[in-house]
Amino acid sequence: MISMQQLEELESRIIKALQLIGDLRTENARLESDNESLKVVAEEAKLSLEEKEQELARIQRELDD
Secondary structure (H helix, E strand, O other): OOOHHHHHHHHHHHHHHHHHHHHHHHHHHHHHHHHHHHHHHHHHHHHHHHHHHHHHHHHHHHHHO
16 A cells, blocks of 8 residues: 555655656747747748859859850
């Protein structure tokens, strides 16, 4: 049979585990948000690079003409 002390210790461990789970969920949400923001920045950088490459190709064609 489980003693009252064992039950209280188990309850304490469960509460601590639930708090850690909550903290991890919060951290996960923050990381997912940061990840989405970084994806946007990366896409913007990619588009900017493509524009610069097109501009460079245009200038090169003009110089070759």
